[in-house]
Amino acid sequence: MLTILGKETSINVRKVLWTCRLLDLDWQLEPWGSGVRDPRVPEFMALNPNAQVPVLREGDTVLxxxxxxxxxxxxxxxxxxxxxxxxxxxxxxxxxxxxQATELNGAWRPAFMALMRGSDRFDAAAIAAGVRDWNDKMGILDGQLATTGAFVTGAAFTLADVVLALSVHRWRMTPIEHAALPAVEAYLRRLEGVPGFAQYCGPETP
Known part of the structure; x- marks a missing residue:
């Protein structure tokens, strides 16, 4: 059986768990992460030297x-x-x-970490600049969704939607001034019909 090391409140762990559900895989969650079990210990860092969740383990396979x-x-x-x-x-x-990993994640970090995680690493100017950048990046996604009229790459729901649905949900849940993005809003409504969306993009998991 697959073992996923992490916690369900982590956006990156939820990507993996949602993928497992969509593929009808059996898995077990081994609790690790901030506030649960500190990954900055030799046992965990032998699996992931970055001390970050998630980690997949199956027999001798570690990713x-x-x-x-x-x-x-x-x-x-x-x-x-x-x-x-x-x-x-x-x-x-x-x-x-x-x-999503390289452009969009970098854009949301200042505002999300300050407003939702209580980080004091970012001043007001950095937060405001982050909000602008975040909305600009979301505008790129809005343009893509307006073109496809459905999911990120076309008519079918793919892994691109797994990772971006979680990011869109985080954008919507963070208390910032949100740009008017009609294609993104329609996308969120469309996602409500996808199995697992309510569980992994619920209001308690920004």
Whole structure:
């Protein structure tokens, strides 16, 4: 059985758990993370030297980085619309997954960490700049969704939607001035019909 090391309140752990559910995989959650069990110990860092959750463990297999874990699980499962076999279609899914990790995550960090996690590392100017950047990045996603009229890469729900649905939910839940993004709002309503969305993007898990 797959073991996922992490906690359900972590946005990156929820990516992996939602992927497991969509693929109908059996897994168990081993509690690790801030406020649960400190990952900055030799036992955990032998698995992930970054001391971050999630970590996947299955026998001798150990993986970290949430988007990589999601891709691995989908590839391991075989034929699944979550990660198309066609090279170009797959690249488009992975393109938006990488964008989420490198561009969108960096944009939300100042505002989210200050307003939702109580961090004092960011002053008012940094928070305001972060909000502008966050809304600008969300505008890029809004344009993509307006083009597809459905999910991030087209008519089918994919791993790009797993990771970006969680990010969109975080944007909506953070008390900032939100840009008017009609395609994103329609996307959120569309996601309500996807199995697992209510559990992993619920109001108690920003």
């Amino acid at each position: 970290w980085e949430s988007n990589t874990i999601c891709r691995y699980l989908a590839t391991r499962a075989g034929d699944t619309p979550l990660l198309p076999a066609d090279a170009l279609a797959r690249a488009r899914v992975e393109q938006w997954m990488d964008w």
